[in-house]
Amino acid sequence: MTRHKWNSVIRHAVLILFSLVMVYPVIWWIGASLKTNQELSSPTLFPSVPQWSNYINGWNSVPGFTFTDFYLNTFYLITAVIIVTVISCTLVAFGFARLDFPLRGFWFSLLMLTLMLPGQVLIIPQYAMFHQFGWVNTYLPFIVPHALAGGAGGTFFVFLLVQFIRGIPRELDESAKIDGCSWFGIYWRIVMPLMKPSIVTVIIFCFLWNWDDFLGHLLYINSVDKYTVGLALRMINDSQGGAEWGQLLAMSLVSIVPATLLFVFAQKYFVEGVATTGLKG
Amino acid sequence: MERATSLASEIPVRKKPFRKRWDSPLAGYLFISPWLIGFLALTAYPMLLSLYYSFTNYTLMKPIEWVGLDNYERIITADDKFAQSLKLTFYYVLASVPLKLIAALMVALLLKRAVRGISVYRTAIYFPSLIGASIAVSLLWKNIFGVDGFFNKVLGFFGIPGTGWVTNPDTALWSLIGLSVWQFGSSMVIFLAGLKQIPNDLYEASAVDGAGKLKQFVKITLPMLSPTLFFNLIMGIINSFQMFTPAYVITGGGPMNSTYVYALYLYERAFSRYQLGYSSSLAWIMLILIVAAAVIINLTSKYWVFYESESQGGKRK
Numbered sequence: 001m002t003r004h005k006w007n008s009v010i011r012h013a014v015l016i017l018f019s020l021v022m023v024y025p026v027i028w029w030i031g032a033s034l035k036t037n038q039e040l041s042s043p044t045l046f047p048s049v050p051q052w053s054n055y056i057n058g059w060n061s062v063p064g065f066t067f068t069d070f071y072l073n074t075f076y077l078i079t080a081v082i083i084v085t086v087i088s089c090t091l092v093a094f095g096f097a098r099l100d101f102p103l104r105g106f107w108f109s110l111l112m113l114t115l116m117l118p119g120q121v122l123i124i125p126q127y128a129m130f131h132q133f134g135w136v137n138t139y140l141p142f143i144v145p146h147a148l149a150g151g152a153g154g155t156f157f158v159f160l161l162v163q164f165i166r167g168i169p170r171e172l173d174e175s176a177k178i179d180g181c182s183w184f185g186i187y188w189r190i191v192m193p194l195m196k197p198s199i200v201t202v203i204i205f206c207f208l209w210n211w212d213d214f215l216g217h218l219l220y221i222n223s224v225d226k227y228t229v230g231l232a233l234r235m236i237n238d239s240q241g242g243a244e245w246g247q248l249l250a251m252s253l254v255s256i257v258p259a260t261l262l263f264v265f266a267q268k269y270f271v272e273g274v275a276t277t278g279l280k281g
Numbered sequence: 282m283e284r285a286t287s288l289a290s291e292i293p294v295r296k297k298p299f300r301k302r303w304d305s306p307l308a309g310y311l312f313i314s315p316w317l318i319g320f321l322a323l324t325a326y327p328m329l330l331s332l333y334y335s336f337t338n339y340t341l342m343k344p345i346e347w348v349g350l351d352n353y354e355r356i357i358t359a360d361d362k363f364a365q366s367l368k369l370t371f372y373y374v375l376a377s378v379p380l381k382l383i384a385a386l387m388v389a390l391l392l393k394r395a396v397r398g399i400s401v402y403r404t405a406i407y408f409p410s411l412i413g414a415s416i417a418v419s420l421l422w423k424n425i426f427g428v429d430g431f432f433n434k435v436l437g438f439f440g441i442p443g444t445g446w447v448t449n450p451d452t453a454l455w456s457l458i459g460l461s462v463w464q465f466g467s468s469m470v471i472f473l474a475g476l477k478q479i480p481n482d483l484y485e486a487s488a489v490d491g492a493g494k495l496k497q498f499v500k501i502t503l504p505m506l507s508p509t510l511f512f513n514l515i516m517g518i519i520n521s522f523q524m525f526t527p528a529y530v531i532t533g534g535g536p537m538n539s540t541y542v543y544a545l546y547l548y549e550r551a552f553s554r555y556q557l558g559y560s561s562s563l564a565w566i567m568l569i570l571i572v573a574a575a576v577i578i579n580l581t582s583k584y585w586v587f588y589e590s591e592s593q594g595g596k597r598k
Contacts, residue, residue: 011391012398018388019405022463026408028431029421041429043438088315095312102306107313107320114324116515116575120523120544121568124551124561125327125334131341148319158316183308212414214526219552230416234530237420245424252417263411267404270411274470 033250040245051246055254058247061236065224067251070232077139077228078210084147085154085206086199092149093161094187098173108162115155127219141220142210152209152216157202160273164198165191201273204266208259229255331561339558352562362538362546363563367570370522370543373454377461378517382510385468390502392469393476403473407466418460419530423447426456426531447532450539457527457540468513475509476502504587511578511586518574522567543567 032040034050059067095101096108130141145151149158168191176186217228227235233255236248263270310317335352339345356363388406392399412418425431426446433443446456483501492500503510525544528534534541534549547567551560 008394011394015388015391015398015402018391019402022409022466023405025421025425025431025463026412028425032424032431040424041434043431043434088319092313092316095309099309099312100306101309104309107317110320111316114320116519117324118519118523118568118571120525120547121331121564122324122327124557124564125330126323127551128330128334128339128341128557129327145319145323147315148323149316150319150323154319155316183312187312208411212416212526214416214529215548233416233420237530248420249424252420255417256412256415259411259415263408270407271403271470274407274467 029249029253033246033253035246037243037245054244054246054250057244058236058251061240061244061247061251062224062232065227065232067229067232067254069225070227070229073226074211074228074230077142078207080139080143081146081151081210082203082206084143085149085151085157086202088147088149089154089157089161089202090192090195090199091187093158093165094191096158097162097165098170098186098191099183111155111158115159123215123219130220136220137222137226138220139226142213142216146206152213153205157206160201161195161198164195168194197269200266201269204262204269205273207262211259331564334558334561335565336562337558338556339561340555341557342555345558348558352559353566356559356562356566362541365538366541366543366546369454369539369541370524373458373461373524373542374518374521376455377458377521378514380458380462381465381468381517382513384462385465385472385513386506386510388465389469389472389476390498392473403470407470410464410466413460413464414526416526416530419527422456422460422527423531426459448536450537453532453536453539457524457531460527460531461521461524468517471509471513472506475506479505507586508588511582515575515578518578519571522571522574 028045031044031046033054034052035042035047035054036051039047062070096104096111126141127136130136133140135141135144142151146154149155172190172194173186176190181189212230214230214234217231218234221227221231224232224235233248233252236244236251240248334345336347336349337345338348338352392402409418427433428443428445428448430446432446436443444452446452479502483505484497487497487501523544524542525548528540528542528545529548532540534545543563547560547563550556550563
């Protein structure tokens, strides 16, 4: 073999090794979710007899509730959040990208600055405010900030959409203006339809970050009937103290299925979203 | 109305009078109003509120009492947990951020050439970043790095004695660092995009001049990639300084407070003991430290971050 070929073989070998290290825990996870507690400490990847009961018992392991409730809660919360995020962030992004108004540069640099603001500085005063409003143990502490282009990633989305709208030719706006279209008409009829790909990116990351917003859910949701999937997992972990690892791992595995499906079907948007804006992923 | 009709006779564009109303600063402010209201009410005001709280002994139950600099003084002079959690957090940031970036850069360099199978590799390596922030993965980690966990089985296979990685105070923080480094995939995707932007003729020209691979890396790849590196470094520090879910779920701050990171301390002070005043001071100290780190890195950036737009005269910025 030539030196060039050897290089390529080594490169692929290293890459395969890396990929295995990355994915192996997940493969092990699948096997472990079907094991009994005794088998968990055995080195084999898959159990001799798959314990499908881990999934059934795990699904019903919170007394009085099933995971169906927690998934419905989570999807309800996230759907509401996504709808208000898409509306508010596209409006704001259109305003920054297309309209001219006093102090625009100033406000936009403030927006860029809040991109860097560590969220934990805000949790205490926000909690005190929402507590006063009587919003604790409702979904309002998530929906209202997102409706105001904030929340988990709102400012990121505005920035991403502004970049995208700047790439849309202004001639389209101009010709719509000649036809007597209002600014809102231009936003709604011209720019919105063209923004579809970036809106998909926004929806994906909005979904992911809210699904994983464990600290937020922990702070604001107290009663089990409003629990999200993440909180339910934590509750099983706390109450069982590791007695039923199989069930816990099974339910944890199910909880990453939505994100994985999203990734499989919309991989293109992921890679573009991460690569072009440097999203935290 | 009158003006609108007179304009209409001259320029057809101004035919509709209502459009004139929209074509004003007001329209711009209407469009950005969701963000502007959110910024003022849910970012700017809470920050001022938090600053005010930090000078009080506010709890949710009692009336607020102004205590001046007492909180800050107590934190800096008499709070062992503050000093310890800060030290741990620095350790975590200083270990996880560089390791993550180095792994991301290395794999991105490998992937840049391996054209065949690139999407499979990229998917496999990105996948942990996709799911890594979830509580599910924290639970998985807790199991894998336990005494009877899978990781010790792998070590046993190679004849290396293991330990209870998450229950041993000496290794618990490293199991959390490992979880962070395992998610280097998103940084890798960003580096990969950055690498693809480097014009190939730079490499060809330098090869003609007799530059080796290492020299090309140091003289071309690193400078051209430095803005991406800079951005990733800053965001990495901001995010890992606030690490919460893994410490809360995997170790709960233990064993023997060996993973009691700053965010966990802040959370406990605020929401287990409801000392909102004291924890606001903690939050402001955190903000000041993060801003200081960002400013320092920004100051050093003129020595190592290279912006292409200013490279015409060979000038470095």
